[in-house]
Amino acid sequence: xxxxxxxxxxxxxxxxxxxxxxxxxxxxxxxxxxxxxxxxxxxxxxxxxxxxxxxxxxxxxxxxxxxxxxxxxxxxxxxxxxxxxxxxxxxxxxxxxxxxxxxxxxxxxxxxxxxxxxxxxxxxxxxxxxxxxxxxxxxxxxxxxxxxxxxxxxxxxxxxxxxxxxxxxxxxxxxxxxxxxxxxxxxxxxxxxxxxxxxxxxxxxxxxxxxxxxxxxxxxxxxxxxxxxxxxxxxxxxxxxxxxxxxxxxxxxxxxxxxxxxxxxxxxxxxxxxxxxxxxxxxxxxxxxxxxxxxxxxxxxx
Numbered sequence: 001x002x003x004x005x006x007x008x009x010x011x012x013x014x015x016x017x018x019x020x021x022x023x024x025x026x027x028x029x030x031x032x033x034x035x036x037x038x039x040x041x042x043x044x045x046x047x048x049x050x051x052x053x054x055x056x057x058x059x060x061x062x063x064x065x066x067x068x069x070x071x072x073x074x075x076x077x078x079x080x081x082x083x084x085x086x087x088x089x090x091x092x093x094x095x096x097x098x099x100x101x102x103x104x105x106x107x108x109x110x111x112x113x114x115x116x117x118x119x120x121x122x123x124x125x126x127x128x129x130x131x132x133x134x135x136x137x138x139x140x141x142x143x144x145x146x147x148x149x150x151x152x153x154x155x156x157x158x159x160x161x162x163x164x165x166x167x168x169x170x171x172x173x174x175x176x177x178x179x180x181x182x183x184x185x186x187x188x189x190x191x192x193x194x195x196x197x198x199x200x201x202x203x204x205x206x207x208x209x210x211x212x213x214x215x216x217x218x219x220x221x222x223x224x225x226x227x228x229x230x231x232x233x234x235x236x237x238x239x240x241x242x243x244x245x246x247x248x249x250x251x252x253x254x255x256x257x258x259x260x261x262x263x264x265x266x267x268x269x270x271x272x273x274x275x276x277x278x279x280x281x282x283x284x285x286x287x288x289x290x291x292x293x294x295x296x297x298x299x300x301x302x
Contacts, residue, residue, distance in 0.1 A: 003102065005091050012269025021071040027074065028100070030079075040058045040061050042056065042151075080093055101264065105239065113231075118204075122204060122207070126207045144224045166192070167192050170193070170194070200213060233270065240265070240267075251271065266289040
């Protein structure tokens with residue numbers, strides 16, 4: 001039996017793995033994809049304290065798994081399909097079963113769909129949710145970015161360095177992004193901002209050739225080669241929906257110790273209630289969850 005099993009290998013999960021294993025807990029991280037999480041899709045990180053040079057998400061996360069392993073944390077590429085209470089916790093994957101005294105859920109979030117006609121049909125054929133992954137394919141072409149938060153504006157800036165032109169489309173009349181990011185966008189010549197607009201439909205045959213906007217109640221056609229969607233995230237809490245208390249957005253409710261409504265089960269990072277969806281906060285959550293998971297185990301074993 002493991003002391004702690006951490007589900008998810010993003011900043012929260014890896015931070016938890018580093019702290020738990022360094023404090024002596026027999027720790028396992030289960031991550032269905034490559035360790036690093038959603039942040040590896042980011043084009044630039046420049047606001048993590050102590051990291052003074054801008055780095056891509058992949059560069060930034062590269063050493064985190066090795067740091068966790070250095071302290072004895074085991075990391076396996078397996079997708080968790082079920083968590084059960086069973087003399088502690090039973091964790092199932094398609095090929096194995098694991099037992100643990102405590103669980104830390106750090107499953108993060110995935111990009112939301114915008115909901116326009118043709119979005120699903122053209123995903124991978126001109127509709128993308130990752131500028132770093134797919135931006136190269138649009139060198140010297142025209143793309144649309146949908147969204148008004150930090151991610152949308154940051155990825156529009158990234159794409160502006162590759163593409164001929166970026167249409168930045170937002171449904172409201174002002175952005176929600178950080179002022180410094182907005183200033184950069186407003187000062188970038190090949191970014192054209194379209195406020196008060198939503199994408200109604202994708203135009204194209206095999207690949208995206210354009211979009212129809214609903215702009216102030218009127219339809220407007222734009223010729224674009226690609227569409228990048230950044231309209232928020234959906235938390236990945238399905239694994240524990242029948243085990244712990246969730247809020248109205250399916251985020252896991254936790255206290256200040258990252259403890260959920262089920263004793264011994266902790267949650268950290270973007271999947272938890274009131275997360276600010278920032279790497280530094282997720283890393284902090286992971287550390288808090290690991291420390292308190294160890295305290296829980298010690299208390300139970302007395």
